[in-house]
Amino acid sequence: MSLYKRGEFWWVRFTTPAGKRVRQSTGTDNREAAEEYHDQLKAECWRVERLGERAAKNWNEAAVQWLKETGHKATHYQDKATLRWLDPFLGGKLLSKITRELVVEIAEAKALEASPSTANRHLALIRAILRKARDEWEWVERIPKIKLYPVKNQRTRWITRKEAERLLSLLPAHQARMARFSLSTGLRQRNVTGFEWTQVDLKQRLAWIYPDQAKARKPIGVPLNEEAVGVLRECLGQHERFVFTYHGRPITQVNTKAWRDAVRKAGLEPFRWHDLRHTWASWHAQAGTPLNVLQELGGWASAEMVQRYAHLGVVHLREHAERIAPARGTKLAHARLRLVK
Secondary structure, eight states: OOEEEETTEEEEEEEOTTSOEEEEEOSOSOHHHHHHHHHHHHHHHHHHHHHOOOOOOBHHHHHHHHHHHTTTSTTHHHHHHHHHHHHHHHTTOBGGGOOHHHHHHHHHHHHHHSOHHHHHHHHHHHHHHHHHHHHTSOOOSOOOOOOOOOOOOOOOOOOOHHHHHHHHHHSOHHHHHHHHHHHHHOOOHHHHHTOBGGGEETTTTEEEEOGGGSTTSSOEEEEOOHHHHHHHHHHTTSOSSBSSEETTEEOOOOSOHHHHHHHHHTTOOSOOTTHHHHHHHHHHHHTTOOHHHHHHHHTOSSGGGGGGGGGGOOGGGHHHHGGGSOOTTSHHHHHHHHHHO
8 A cells, every 4th residue: 555644644656557646645644544545546546447437526635625715715724723623534535425424423523522503613614515515516416414503692792891991900911902902993813913013004093904814805994092092002112013912922822821810810701802802892882883883893794793782782762762651740650659669
């Protein structure tokens, strides 16, 4: 068997009955999966050349094709991480051999390791790749039906201004600045950690996120309030390129021990860094910012994404609620007084 390790993955090398030399990556670092891939590929080459069959495609080829076509996605790096996790289950598998039972096994393993919602993200990627393979690439005729776990809508986690002040007081200075900036702008974690001085105009009190940095792949204009401007001025001169740094190096991680300790000491568990964005949006809704404006400020692709904050922005409805309040001197008002007494 011509199987050898090259870099991270195992590679196969052999000559087909027709004399064609084959050398390619298996796309897996698991030797058993690589051996299965080798045997299937060799047998398939024989059937194609000797019997005239159509070449069958496997999961590794589909995964590689998917990554090629979706390299523009903001979640590309997440897809790569998910595919690495899926490799022990699907590496080397022919697409026609991926069954519903195997998918259920994968779902149960991930749900046990993490949560049903996390398992759903893995299942959604499998489903998307298989649908591409069937409907666009025409690599397989049938695919298994993949059902996601039912997940209840959870409450959006946000904190009050007083709780935010408590959290900020417990964070190291460099993280506190980043958190203050997040609470002032609503920017996503990746946009804050990678924030550069070329994205800022302090005179105009404006910042921007380029399309290739945005989740929706559209540019986002970021008006800077007084707090955000103050944070940026504190960071001036610390680094030539990046805004937020620690010991002269750009910050890439925020879910650190210091962050977790501060959240715990502030009594805010569970609270993730991304919940700072939820908090920013919640404060806006409570202050009466229209949802269409909030959508534009937050760079959301659809109005549905900001509906989770709609229940917080009901100040404008107060005058309408008062329209049926009992007037003084009415029977209903007297009855209410008697109940109070």
